Amino acid sequence: MTLVGPSVLGAVMSAFAQAAAPGSAPALTKPSTFTLWQLPAQTRTQIMSYVIRSPGGKLIVLDGGVTGDARYLKKFVIDQGAKVEAWFITHPHSDHVQAFSAVLADPGPIEIKTIYASLPTEAWVRKYGNDREQATLRTFLESVRAANRTATELRLGQELWIDGVRVEVLGVKNPEIHPNAINNSSLVLRMSDATKSVLFLGDLGVEGGNKLLASRYRSRLRAEYVQMAHHGQNGVSEAFYRAVNPTYCLWPTPRWLWDNDKGQGKGTGPWKTLEVRAWMAKLNVQRHYVMADGLHRID
Numbered sequence: 001m002t003l004v005g006p007s008v009l010g011a012v013m014s015a016f017a018q019a020a021a022p023g024s025a026p027a028l029t030k031p032s033t034f035t036l037w038q039l040p041a042q043t044r045t046q047i048m049s050y051v052i053r054s055p056g057g058k059l060i061v062l063d064g065g066v067t068g069d070a071r072y073l074k075k076f077v078i079d080q081g082a083k084v085e086a087w088f089i090t091h092p093h094s095d096h097v098q099a100f101s102a103v104l105a106d107p108g109p110i111e112i113k114t115i116y117a118s119l120p121t122e123a124w125v126r127k128y129g130n131d132r133e134q135a136t137l138r139t140f141l142e143s144v145r146a147a148n149r150t151a152t153e154l155r156l157g158q159e160l161w162i163d164g165v166r167v168e169v170l171g172v173k174n175p176e177i178h179p180n181a182i183n184n185s186s187l188v189l190r191m192s193d194a195t196k197s198v199l200f201l202g203d204l205g206v207e208g209g210n211k212l213l214a215s216r217y218r219s220r221l222r223a224e225y226v227q228m229a230h231h232g233q234n235g236v237s238e239a240f241y242r243a244v245n246p247t248y249c250l251w252p253t254p255r256w257l258w259d260n261d262k263g264q265g266k267g268t269g270p271w272k273t274l275e276v277r278a279w280m281a282k283l284n285v286q287r288h289y290v291m292a293d294g295l296h297r298i299d
């Protein structure tokens with residue numbers, strides 16, 4: 001018979017107690033899935049800003065918001081360890097790239113390993129975009145150059161693995177689509193592991209969505225979480241969301257846009273958010289994560 005001394009027994013008991021008390025101490029084991037945060041806007045502007053932390057602590061960032069969001073985003077990334085494995089830019093509009101440019105200009109301790117995008121050329125934006133879009137692209141490209149960086153172009157169908165997170169590239173720029181040109185050239189990314197799947201649509205419009213629905217990647221659209229295209233309105237079609245068949249919706253949407261409120265109450269604006277909310281009500285969505293409600297963390 002082996003006698004277990006009190007100190008050994010105590011160590012066993014305390015290890016058991018730690019394991020049995022989640023959240024009380026730093027985790028002894030790696031989490032089994034990635035964590036996703038939807039960051040809240042720091043101004044009234046609609047933005048898109050997501051941070052993902054892999055089970056091993058590596059960071060993935062999508063977009064980031066306008067200049068007024070930069071300070072909050074920077075602190076958030078630093079608090080999560082400051083090491084960004086991959087930063088994805090869905091498309092070069094100011095509500096998606098300005099904060100990223102500000103981080104590049106003054107990164108502090110933030111290290112970004114790879115910048116991924118699918119960028120239109122300046123000549124194409126001159127032809128199919130407006131003056132503001134041209135200026136935004138120019139400023140964005142200058143910020144990347146000034147930081148001595150380049151953006152790595154993603155290819156349609158490409159697959160990346162980032163510390164156990166699978167990233168599928170289901171959509172890239174669509175130079176043949178001219179209405180709503182830059183939004184319709186948004187990256188579409190599906191991130192998943194054995195526990196959950198998230199589909200990011202950027203600001204994809206109905207034409208880009210239809211092209212994707214008709215493509216071989218339609219079968220990869222199904223996801224547990226979907227980021228609502230173009231801040232939740234005037235994005236992809238209802239049929240597209242039916243193909244995704246999400247359980248949860250991520251809305252990068254400020255309050256005024258969520259309520260279609262131009263200042264005189266719910267429903268007084270020109271936006272289509274209430275229509276899209278009605279579509280999603282038909283799909284048995286269990287929960288809506290709305291940016292207007294603050295920081296959302298999904299484990």
Ligand SMILES: [Zn+2]
Nearest residue numbers: 093095096203
């Ligand atoms: Zn946007």
